Amino acid sequence: MSKKTLAVEFKSVDKWFDDFQVLKDINLEVSVGEKIVICGPSGSGKSTLVRCINSLESHQSGVIKVSGDEVSSKSKKDNKTLTEVGMVFQQFNLFPHLTVKENLILGPMKALGLSRKDAEERATTLLKRVKIPEQVDKYPSQLSGGQQQRVAIARALCMEPNIMLFDEPTSALDPEMIAEVLDVIIDLANEGITMIVVTHEMGFAKKAADRMIFMDEGMIVETGAPEDFFKNPKTDRCKLFLDQILQH
Amino acid sequence: MQKKTVIAILLITLLASCSSPPGTWGWYVIDPTTKAGWNNITFLLSGFSATIQLSIIAAILSIIIGLIVVLPGLSENRWIRMPSRIYVEFIRAIPLLPMLFWVFYGLPVILKSMGINIPIDPFWGAILTLAISDSAFTAEIYRGGIQSIEKGQTEAAKTIGLNYFQTMRYVILPQALRRILPPLANQFIYIVKMSAFASVIGMQELTRRANEVNVSEYRPLEIYTLLIFEYLILVLIISSGIRWLERKLGADQRK
Numbered sequence: 001m002s003k004k005t006l007a008v009e010f011k012s013v014d015k016w017f018d019d020f021q022v023l024k025d026i027n028l029e030v031s032v033g034e035k036i037v038i039c040g041p042s043g044s045g046k047s048t049l050v051r052c053i054n055s056l057e058s059h060q061s062g063v064i065k066v067s068g069d070e071v072s073s074k075s076k077k078d079n080k081t082l083t084e085v086g087m088v089f090q091q092f093n094l095f096p097h098l099t100v101k102e103n104l105i106l107g108p109m110k111a112l113g114l115s116r117k118d119a120e121e122r123a124t125t126l127l128k129r130v131k132i133p134e135q136v137d138k139y140p141s142q143l144s145g146g147q148q149q150r151v152a153i154a155r156a157l158c159m160e161p162n163i164m165l166f167d168e169p170t171s172a173l174d175p176e177m178i179a180e181v182l183d184v185i186i187d188l189a190n191e192g193i194t195m196i197v198v199t200h201e202m203g204f205a206k207k208a209a210d211r212m213i214f215m216d217e218g219m220i221v222e223t224g225a226p227e228d229f230f231k232n233p234k235t236d237r238c239k240l241f242l243d244q245i246l247q248h
Numbered sequence: 249m250q251k252k253t254v255i256a257i258l259l260i261t262l263l264a265s266c267s268s269p270p271g272t273w274g275w276y277v278i279d280p281t282t283k284a285g286w287n288n289i290t291f292l293l294s295g296f297s298a299t300i301q302l303s304i305i306a307a308i309l310s311i312i313i314g315l316i317v318v319l320p321g322l323s324e325n326r327w328i329r330m331p332s333r334i335y336v337e338f339i340r341a342i343p344l345l346p347m348l349f350w351v352f353y354g355l356p357v358i359l360k361s362m363g364i365n366i367p368i369d370p371f372w373g374a375i376l377t378l379a380i381s382d383s384a385f386t387a388e389i390y391r392g393g394i395q396s397i398e399k400g401q402t403e404a405a406k407t408i409g410l411n412y413f414q415t416m417r418y419v420i421l422p423q424a425l426r427r428i429l430p431p432l433a434n435q436f437i438y439i440v441k442m443s444a445f446a447s448v449i450g451m452q453e454l455t456r457r458a459n460e461v462n463v464s465e466y467r468p469l470e471i472y473t474l475l476i477f478e479y480l481i482l483v484l485i486i487s488s489g490i491r492w493l494e495r496k497l498g499a500d501q502r503k
């Protein structure tokens with residue numbers, strides 16, 4: 001292919017919840033391997049934007065492409081592209097009735113058709129990568145929040161995605177556990193996978209992001225490289241927001 | 249009301265019925281030491297077999313029909329959801345006895361007009377009616393259990409590529425089962441009690457046999473007292489089973 005394929009592409013995307021417009025004319029191009037951090041006030045549409053990428057939400061107009069393939073705005077089926085997008089949720093969403101290992105091998109076995117042996121090999125490798133190989137036979141409820149979130153990251157990575165979405169991965173964690181999860185995400189960022197992260201952890205953003213996006217009221221208000229973004233925000237809204245969160 | 253009060257009232261009623269001359273107790277009718285009494289009692293107790301068979305087969309069918317009914321009922325699309333809702337509302341509204349008459353006397357007519365010559369005997373007529381009638385409740389129990397599982401579980405399953413049936417099979421149903429089983433078992437008690445209606449279409453179960461002995465002996469007080477205790481014992485056995493199940497599910501809830 002002559003033209004470079006983008007990892008994710010939004011073209012004039014609008015989305016409504018009934019008559020409330022959550023996303024307004026979103027245009028965004030994410031290249032392969034790029035790390036994007038999205039921030040913005042509560043209710044600005046950050047989660048919705050991310051969830052549109054893997055069809056957890058459907059949009060009403062515009063085009064969303066993942067690795068060059070259009071994500072249908074109507075049917076939620078036949079989205080083959082979706083297993084190449086991994087997602088980590090604020091609330092972990094591990095399967096409580098399954099052990100850590102079973103959580104990890106379910107997708108590879110059922111959706112990718114891997115044998116149990118191959119899936120377990122993958123699981124073992126990834127649990128090492130998120131630094132909790134010893135928890136393999138525990139149930140999620142027996143783990144700390146930080147450990148659970150790392151299992152969730154490993155579960156997503158087990159599908160060998162090209163793109164990883166993180167929606168406030170550390171917001172539900174006690175402060176002392178935030179670092180261990182961010183460390184894992186930073187390691188991952190250094191490995192060349194495309195990442196879109198919604199977070200208010202600005203320390204992390206400075207370290208890991210190639211590009212910052214500030215959202216407000218359903219729009220992308222400002223975007224830029226971290227250095228510029230933090231030093232001289234162009235808009236008042238962004239400046240105000242950064243002042244507020246950097247105070248803590 | 250206190251348990252003791254209830255028992256006291258029941259005893260007073262029974263004793264009062266003893267004092268009036270024509271209504272004195274006549275337990276001879278089921279006295280196992282006499283030949284006639286023994287015959288009566290074995291005849292009555294052998295009704296257990298049919299009652300238990302009816303209830304178990306109907307319950308199994310109801311569990312299956314309920315599942316078939318509930319799955320489209322969980323769809324986000326209201327047109328797919330609609331038939332399921334209609335089924336539940338409709339079936340739930342029909343009293344058991346009219347439905348039993350309809351299935352036993354009416355359904356064969358329809359089948360015959362379609363060229364299908366399957367006679368419906370009392371056994372299968374009763375089972376079909378009980379199963380259908382109960383399936384509306386079973387479906388609602390499933391729906392409650394499944395909808396009580398957080399949306400995040402479905403979303404997580406979707407992000408690891410599971411399709412709808414895999415999500416149900418591996419993620420939602422195993423979790424929902426813990427919340428579904430106890431009310432489902434309670435529902436079994438309902439089936440056992442409702443199976444008494446099968447007596448009116450000639451099914452030889454507990455109630456029918458009591459009626460028949462009563463017709464020849466005319467000892468309603470003793471015979472129906474026994475009948476009530478027959479059901480009581482059956483239900484007590486089932487409910488102790490339910491408590492065992494609840495303890496077991498509660499125990500491995502959080503491993």
Ligand SMILES: Nc1ncnc2c1ncn2[C@@H]1O[C@H](COP(=O)(O)OP(=O)(O)OP(=O)(O)O)[C@@H](O)[C@H]1O
Binds near residue numbers: 041042044045046
């Ligand atoms: N399923 C839904 N139905 C209706 N409105 C919704 C729904 N989900 C989100 N919204 C609304 O859409 C807006 C954007 O929500 P979204 O969750 O994307 O915001 P956010 O930027 O992620 O906020 P937060 O920082 O609180 O997570 C909010 O006003 C929210 O109330």
Ligand SMILES: [Mg+2]
Binds near residue numbers: 046047048167168
């Ligand atoms: Mg959000």
